[in-house]
Amino acid sequence: MIIKKETDISPLEITDEGLYVNRREFIAATAAIAITGAIPDLFAREGDADLKLNVGKSGAYTGGEKTTPVLDATHYNNFYEFSTEKEDVAERSKSFRTRPWTVSVEGHVNKPRLYDIDEVMKMFPLEERIYRFRCVEAWSMVIPWVGFPLGDFIKRCEPTSKAKFVEFTTLKDQKQMPGQTLDVLDWPYIEGLRFDEALNPLTMLAVGMYGKVLPSQNGAPLRLVVPWKYGFKNIKSIVRIRFVEQMPISAWMKANPREYGFYSNVNPEIDHPRWSQARERRIGEIAKRNTLMFNGYSEQVAHMYAGMDLRKYF
Numbered sequence: 001m002i003i004k005k006e007t008d009i010s011p012l013e014i015t016d017e018g019l020y021v022n023r024r025e026f027i028a029a030t031a032a033i034a035i036t037g038a039i040p041d042l043f044a045r046e047g048d049a050d051l052k053l054n055v056g057k058s059g060a061y062t063g064g065e066k067t068t069p070v071l072d073a074t075h076y077n078n079f080y081e082f083s084t085e086k087e088d089v090a091e092r093s094k095s096f097r098t099r100p101w102t103v104s105v106e107g108h109v110n111k112p113r114l115y116d117i118d119e120v121m122k123m124f125p126l127e128e129r130i131y132r133f134r135c136v137e138a139w140s141m142v143i144p145w146v147g148f149p150l151g152d153f154i155k156r157c158e159p160t161s162k163a164k165f166v167e168f169t170t171l172k173d174q175k176q177m178p179g180q181t182l183d184v185l186d187w188p189y190i191e192g193l194r195f196d197e198a199l200n201p202l203t204m205l206a207v208g209m210y211g212k213v214l215p216s217q218n219g220a221p222l223r224l225v226v227p228w229k230y231g232f233k234n235i236k237s238i239v240r241i242r243f244v245e246q247m248p249i250s251a252w253m254k255a256n257p258r259e260y261g262f263y264s265n266v267n268p269e270i271d272h273p274r275w276s277q278a279r280e281r282r283i284g285e286i287a288k289r290n291t292l293m294f295n296g297y298s299e300q301v302a303h304m305y306a307g308m309d310l311r312k313y314f
């Protein structure tokens with residue numbers, strides 16, 4: 001058995017189950033409600049705080065589960081570019097600039113292009129979808145995302161038959177993202193999906209949550225939402241989408257291939273090497289619940305993995 005030195009253990013592996021809202025911010029927010037009677041704008045950010053989202057149709061995918069309070073979803077974040085402390089990300093990402101912002105489409109496509117984010121936001125009708133979100137660290141939330149199917153965007157790029165995987169890259173900017181000065185991960189953050197996973201109707205590119213533009217800490221201005229996979233597949237603040245032939249090596253696979261595989265499908269039967277994945281704590285609840293296969297989305301996604309050994313392809 002390999003025993004890891006403390007310095008080899010990445011912060012993502014350390015589960016802190018107690019505090020999930022930064023006390024300082026939480027107290028400030030509740031005090032503001034008490035004084036003004038209004039809910040403070042948790043989403044306010046320089047530049048695009050006033051942007052209104054025009055959400056059209058909405059689809060509920062969670063079978064009527066209660067959504068996570070917005071204060072929790074926006075103050076308990078994994079976004080290592082800003083901090084490895086979940087309670088600190090909101091504060092540290094406050095002045096993150098999301099305009100101007102471009103997304104570069106590259107690789108095996110007929111239409112490689114540099115898109116402006118404001119163009120992307122108007123390209124497709126925005127819809128709200130309530131999805132379960134299951135972090136690899138065994139906590140979960142239910143979040144109303146606003147966005148559009150990744151598949152719609154992909155079709156517009158006209159991928160060629162050589163495109164077998166889609167690779168996503170986060171912004172690299174040490175000046176704005178102080179976490180990138182630490183070698184916790186090999187920056188920039190990279191994630192990937194197999195082509196059929198990317199085209200699955202559940203897979204979204206999100207530009208908002210709770211009816212508003214995404215706050216920085218949740219991955220503004222554009223992030224991936226893949227609800228049947230562990231949280232870390234949901235890459236934030238995307239600047240590049242590349243169509244490739246080979247399976248991309250994600251930042252987490254590179255950091256620890258034994259613990260983080262390419263697929264990372266939520267699976268209660270396959271334990272993380274150092275903890276069980278059978279149960280999860282829904283943020284805001286005391287009792288743990290059973291984790292569902294594919295996070296409860298088997299009907300929509302299980303067919304993509306038929307015949308695959310999920311222990312090998314974890």
Ligand code: MTE
Nearest residue numbers: 077078079080170189218231232234235236
């Ligand atoms: N994307 C980037 N660029 N950097 C990160 O550190 N963390 C991932 C994922 N996307 C991360 C990221 C992890 S581990 C999780 S659980 C989710 O974002 C958290 O998303 P949330 O803060 O919106 O809940």
